[in-house]
Amino acid sequence: MKQILFFLVILFQTALFSQSETVSGTYQLNFEGSNGICNETLTLNSDSSFEFLSYKKFDGMHPPESYTYGKGTWELKKNIVYFTNTESDLDSKHTLDLNNTEARFSTKSPRAKSSREIPTTLRIFKSDVEWLVGRNLVKE
Template identity: 40%
Template sequence: MKTALLLFTILFSFSIYGQELTGVYVKDFDLNDGKTLIRTLDLKDDGTFTFHNFRKNFSIDKTKKSTYGKGTWRQDKKIITFFTDKETDIDEKYTLDFNETKARFHSKNPRDKSDRVILPSLTFFESNIPILENFKVFKK
């Protein structure tokens, strides 16, 4: 009985932590010279994700450009590891390969009772995608 109760408690705590992690993360820049950059990462409950990188007015011809990525993610403590299956996740639209991409989850510690506001965020610290290296997105 004690073992079953312990197992239930552990599984329940992991499910609560996972729910805190899922959601939409965004970082947007509106630069003074008319340039716009928006990066959106959507972590879903089923272990999948989508990523959208939108750029406007970054090239000489002042065009809009979007790049996309999708795949699966796995959590190990506060580290999120992303995976892309090259056969099913990469096509004409979804061109970014997230294999070997890792991010660290940041949030306010539940034991921290101060008035300090810490927005949940992800900081990418390892990636083969140059735009993600040392990049931080905030949960909406």
């Protein structure tokens, strides 16, 4: 009985920590149009912290370039990543408030046997920051 309980505890811990390692990494969205570029980078660290950078440069925009930074913590529940930040995370540089932001994590199933490549992505489907909703960030 003790062996079975020990095995279940080890199995649960392995599944819990492996899921965090699978999600952590750098996700990017790069868009280049006829009148400018837009780059967004989201870094999910394995210690449950994140950093977000949005860089936009468009012709005719004033100022010509814009940088937006954000940081805080993230948590994975099922396949949804929840972002939160506190007052201490916001400062003169990190002004983007990502509270109430949620993203769906999707990757190729480990049971899938096809050779088709399916990128690991985060799709932001809920946020108080309107221009983030619908973004599909691809893991590097």
